[in-house]
Amino acid sequence: MPRPPSDAEFGELVHATWPSLYRTAYLLLGDHAEAEDLVQTAPAKTYASWPKVRTIEAAPAYARTVLVNTAASWFRKRGWRNERPTAELPEGVAPASDLADRPTVVAALAELAPRQRAVVVLRFYDDLPVAQVAAALGCSEGTVKSQTSDALARLRTLLGEAVVPHTSGARHD
Amino acid sequence: MTERLSALLHAEADVVDVPPPSTAAVLRRGRAARRRRRTTGAVAGLVVVGALAGAGVALAPAGDDEVRSVDPATSPGDTGATFTIGTTLWYDDASRRAVIDDKAVKSIYSTSAGVLVRHGENNWSDGGGPQRFSLVTPDGEVRRLGLVTEEVAHTTDPGQPYVAWGDPRDGSLVVVVHDVAADREVARVPVPEADGAYFATLELVGDTAYVRALSEDGGERHFALDWRTGEVTPRDLEVTDVGGGRGVAGPSIVELDSGAEVWSSAQRNAYLDLSPDGRHVLVQGGGWQNPTFTVVAVDGGSEPMPLDPPASRYSWTAGSELMSVTADAVTTCDPASGACEELPVDLGVTEEELLETLRPIGAVFES
Incomplete structure (x- = not known):
């Protein structure tokens, strides 16, 4: 049985991983309170699962996986089958101060269905390949590709061709 | 390419206000979770705890060996409240259960021959290695099928004994239909109009499969395929869910045959879930963590009815x-x-474990 970390060791781990996990959580959820809840949950589950984690060095990657899996289980709470928002056009999306004619990417993400948002964040922010995104979300690579394709099409509508060129398709392996 | 999108995501994430971590809160939660894991254990025995609220109907003890005749008044394939927790299928309004011999359940489907369980090495929906199948028949038999697939999305029609899927191997889409009662393939229909597709989702309605074919260039094509004759009819309309001769098309409910709109949602960013009989639609709105739920009669005649948010989800x-x-x-x-x-049961899991492992009937975590 691996020795669990001391409170001081675990505190250091939380401090070190917190900003990065928080940013991913915020991009996934689009809400500060929910992001904080999620980013507390991930290291807490990591602590509770220490026999699987085994070493302090392995803990950051484990916590990130737990964070994504936990977010995925929250998405599952409302079901994914028809994850297609009924609205076609964004309304009330706050324009970015630096680019007044388009919303921020974060605001545009909020217009996506949860799993579409997740694939965009994991592929284009965390830079994970399709296979790892599929593993994190528990779906097929085909689904990741189709969700990416749908998400990029919608982001293109929201953000314009300059940000999401039409040729980008679903390739980002 | 997506470099610009990626750069903007990083730039905007960098300026997100990050609150300071609460190490003490994390430790508290971690210790509590570890205590729960020690005390909960893995036993999932059922304890009968009551009766149907309001109806006064006694709940018989559930067991794998219990046999109950099928109520002919129910709809084809209707096993009431049906779901899996881990590898245990609960069906007939959770009064009966069956254990699936595999590592994890991926999803479950209604068929006229019984409940079809898709299972494998993990609970990923359409991915994660081999997809194996077991049929739980109305008399309680768990029949392992010879069918094994991989990386495809399946569909059933509750009124038929078939499971169907689109196999895009080598860039040529083939729709396959398998009889789960006889455990044999009954159709393998090429769809040359969908050449180049890398993934396909289907909705099976009688002899028709409504096909959504996805291409690597981001394009989609939609077809209606008569899987008995092989006739393919291109369609403009994407249908993502079907029931009672109707389907969900974006913000609307349409007639499958004509494409005529019969109902449309006025709510922004809502998600539509059509009932199998096509008479009602569940409209999910609000934020995804605090969603709102309203049931609407598609043909009108009654006011939209708000529902309390469920602990897990509605299916x-x-x-x-x-x-x-x-x-x-x-x-x-x-x-x-x-x-x-409300039927009291003891599923032997915590609420958190339930959310992780619950697979309700009719819910496929794909689109």
Whole structure:
């Protein structure tokens, strides 16, 4: 049985991983309170699962996986089958101060269905390949590709061709 | 390419206000979770705890060896509230259960021959290695099928004994139909119009499969395929969910045959879940963590009916009742009257474990 970390060791781990996990959580959820809840949950589950984690060095990657899996289980709470928002056009999306004619990417993400948002964040922010995104979300690579394709099409509508060129398709392996 | 999108995401994430971490809170939660894991254990025995609320109907003890005749008055394939927790299938309003011999359940489907369980090495929906199948028949038999697939999305029609899927191997889409009662393939239909597709989702309605074919260039094509004759009819309309001769098309419910709109949502960013009989639609709005739920009669005649948020989620049973599950109760609601019945059960899991592992009937975590 691996020795669990001391409170001081675990505190250091939380401090070190917190900003990065928080940013991913915020991009996934689009809400500060929910992001904080999620980013507390991930290291807490990591602590509770220490026999699987085994070493302090392995803990950051484990916590990130737990964070994504936990977010995925929250998405599952409302079901994914028809994850297609009924609205076609964004309304009330706050324009970015630096680019007044388009919303921020974060605001545009909020217009996506949860799993579409997740694939965009994991592929284009965390830079994970399709296979790892599929593993994190528990779906097929085909689904990741189709969700990416749908998400990029919608982001293109929201953000314009300059940000999401039409040729980008679903390739980002 | 996506470099610009990626750069903007990083730039905007860098300026997100990050609150300071609360190490003490994390440790508290971690210790509490570890205590729960020690005390919960893995036993999932059922304890009978009551009767159907309001109806006074006694709940018989569930068991793998219990046999109950099928009620002919119910809809084809209707097993009431039906779901899996781990590898245990709970069906017939959670009064019966069956254990699937595999590592994890991926999803479950209604068929006229019984409940079809898709399972494998993990609970990933359409991915994660081999997809194996077991049929739980109305008499309680768990029949392992010879069918094994991989990386495809399946569909059933509750009124038929078939499971169907689109196999895009080598860039040529083939729709396959398998009889789960006889455990044999009954159709393998090429769809040359969908050449180049890398993934396909289907909705099976009688002899017709509504096909959504996805291409690597981001394009989609939609077809209606008569899987008995092989006739392919291109369609402009994408249908993502079907029931009662109708389907969900974006913000609308349409007639499958004509494409005529019969109902449309005025709510922004809502998600539509059509009942199997096509008479009601569950409209999910609000934020995803605090969603709102309203049942609407597609043909009108009654006011939209708000529902309390479920602990897990709402799903339609094959008989077009709404179902939700918690660790200690299964609730079914009549969408016409709004009357709900809560059936106490002990599923042997915590609420958190329930959310991780619950697979309700009719819910496929794909789109």
